[in-house]
Amino acid sequence: MSELSVILDAAGVVAGAGGLGYAKVRAPRVYWSLVGLPVTWGRFTLSYRSTMDVCGLTVQPSALRAFVTRNVARREVLPVPPKVRRVRGTATGLRVTLRLPAGLEPADLAAASERLRHAWGVHSVTVAETRPGYVELRMTGYDVLRYVRMPRGVRPSGLAVPVALREDGTAFVRDFRAVPMALTLGANNSGKSVYQRNLIAGLARLPVALVGIDCKRGVEQSAYAPRLSALVTTPDDAAALLDVLVKEMESRFDLLSTHGVSDVWELPAEVRPVPVVVLVDEVAELFLISSKKDEERRERIVTALIRLAQMARAVGIHLEVCGQRFGSELGRGATMLRAQLTGRVVHRVNDKQTAEMGLADVAPDAVAVAGLIPAERPGTAVAADSSGGWSKIRTPHTSREQVSAVCHQFAHLVPDFPALDRFRPHVPTTTPAPGPSLVKPRPVTE
Ligand SMILES: Nc1ncnc2c1ncn2[C@@H]1O[C@H](COP(=O)(O)OP(=O)(O)OP(=O)(O)O)[C@@H](O)[C@H]1O
Numbered sequence: 001m002s003e004l005s006v007i008l009d010a011a012g013v014v015a016g017a018g019g020l021g022y023a024k025v026r027a028p029r030v031y032w033s034l035v036g037l038p039v040t041w042g043r044f045t046l047s048y049r050s051t052m053d054v055c056g057l058t059v060q061p062s063a064l065r066a067f068v069t070r071n072v073a074r075r076e077v078l079p080v081p082p083k084v085r086r087v088r089g090t091a092t093g094l095r096v097t098l099r100l101p102a103g104l105e106p107a108d109l110a111a112a113s114e115r116l117r118h119a120w121g122v123h124s125v126t127v128a129e130t131r132p133g134y135v136e137l138r139m140t141g142y143d144v145l146r147y148v149r150m151p152r153g154v155r156p157s158g159l160a161v162p163v164a165l166r167e168d169g170t171a172f173v174r175d176f177r178a179v180p181m182a183l184t185l186g187a188n189n190s191g192k193s194v195y196q197r198n199l200i201a202g203l204a205r206l207p208v209a210l211v212g213i214d215c216k217r218g219v220e221q222s223a224y225a226p227r228l229s230a231l232v233t234t235p236d237d238a239a240a241l242l243d244v245l246v247k248e249m250e251s252r253f254d255l256l257s258t259h260g261v262s263d264v265w266e267l268p269a270e271v272r273p274v275p276v277v278v279l280v281d282e283v284a285e286l287f288l289i290s291s292k293k294d295e296e297r298r299e300r301i302v303t304a305l306i307r308l309a310q311m312a313r314a315v316g317i318h319l320e321v322c323g324q325r326f327g328s329e330l331g332r333g334a335t336m337l338r339a340q341l342t343g344r345v346v347h348r349v350n351d352k353q354t355a356e357m358g359l360a361d362v363a364p365d366a367v368a369v370a371g372l373i374p375a376e377r378p379g380t381a382v383a384a385d386s387s388g389g390w391s392k393i394r395t396p397h398t399s400r401e402q403v404s405a406v407c408h409q410f411a412h413l414v415p416d417f418p419a420l421d422r423f424r425p426h427v428p429t430t431t432p433a434p435g436p437s438l439v440k441p442r443p444v445t446e
Pocket residue numbers: 186187188189190191192193194195378379380394395396397398
């Protein structure tokens with residue numbers, strides 16, 4: 001009898017271990033919650049002081065603190081690490097808020113992040129300054145970009161859309177008020193369209209006018225027609241549409257001057273014009289010309305885009321430009337326009353120059369990271385902006401049908417916009433088969 005129970009116990013242990021091993025690979029989130037989190041929390045608590053000490057993240061205490069904490073027996077004053085203010089477990093990792101003592105700065109912790117990662121046995125450690133004097137150590141227990149699941153509860157609001165997951169487990173939010181104009185670059189099949197889909201799925205739920213310029217004959221954006229205020233699919237129509245948008249910008253500036261304000265957000269809500277997001281797919285199509293007679297059109301388009309990129313932020317018109325490359329080879333005006341598009345998302349690229357076009361002027365440290373994105377991880381990108389900060393992100397995989405269904409669902413949010421009426425796309429009468437997001441609008445999240 002006792003032999004049988006030993007065998008059963010052993011079988012249970014093996015099955016349990018096998019199950020955990022399986023969960024670690026196939027369901028890392030479950031494994032982290034059951035095993036990784038308690039183990040890491042314990043390891044962090046037990047080794048915090050010694051780890052910070054060997055990583056050189058301690059300082060001599062102030063005179064008062066030295067008096068309180070001195071080792072009476074040895075008459076020595078021990079160096080102190082940053083004070084732990086809060087430890088919080090999440091579905092992807094562990095977050096620790098630290099109060100920095102005088103003499104330590106966030107960059108010191110960032111420089112030691114590899115050593116901290118090894119000491120606590122986690123997948124990554126990133127350091128974010130949350131307010132002056134405080135940093136958050138964001139540890140992830142596993143590679144969160146392998147199977148992307150957005151954090152619970154993040155939703156589009158205002159003019160901000162969560163579009164992807166950052167390496168540290170937080171949402172990457174495309175906030176048009178903070179970064180009004182942006183550029184997305186990447187090689188073929190790197191995930192640019194899926195990035196734009198996530199963006200459109202979020203924007204579709206907000207009170208904005210969406211304008212599409214898709215000179216690949218509208219193959220991508222025509223699916224979103226029900227929620228678009230305008231869609232053009234040829235360079236000629238794009239030139240006409242951009243002229244209308246420039247006129248709209250000028251009349252909005254007149255409105256600002258009538259009310260004596262400098263920004264649409266300072267206007268009273270009842271007169272504030274609706275924000276406009278212009279989504280340009282494959283921007284090179286607008287720059288390239290095949291004959292001399294196209295030159296005048298190109299000039300019109302480039303001038304309009306540059307004027308919008310330079311000034312339209314204040315009147316609530318935003319550009320979101322997407323392309324494979326965006327450099328001087330596109331001709332006059334290209335680099336000038338690029339300099340105005342300060343939000344950058346660079347997917348896998350085929351050459352270092354493309355990574356430099358996207359990142360060298362805003363986040364030079366990130367150029368090498370973009371060059372290392374593997375082809376088998378489509379949707380992975382480096383996101384940066386003119387603040388100098390950057391992060392590695394990956395979008396959740398979203399199909400064209402899912403986003404098309406969201407656009408049908410929120411078609412009633414298309415605002416009144418008479419100036420764009422002649423560019424309103426034809427909307428097919430058949431409703432697409434509802435994707436999961438139509439049945440129950442999943443937050444752009446888990
Ligand atoms: N986040 C993601 N997760 C998983 N697969 C993805 C992701 N993003 C893109 N893919 C897949 O990678 C492939 C290419 O994606 P996408 O069409 O977005 O690339 P692209 O850069 O727009 O390509 P192109 O320039 O040729 O239009 C598609 O099969 C898509 O399903």
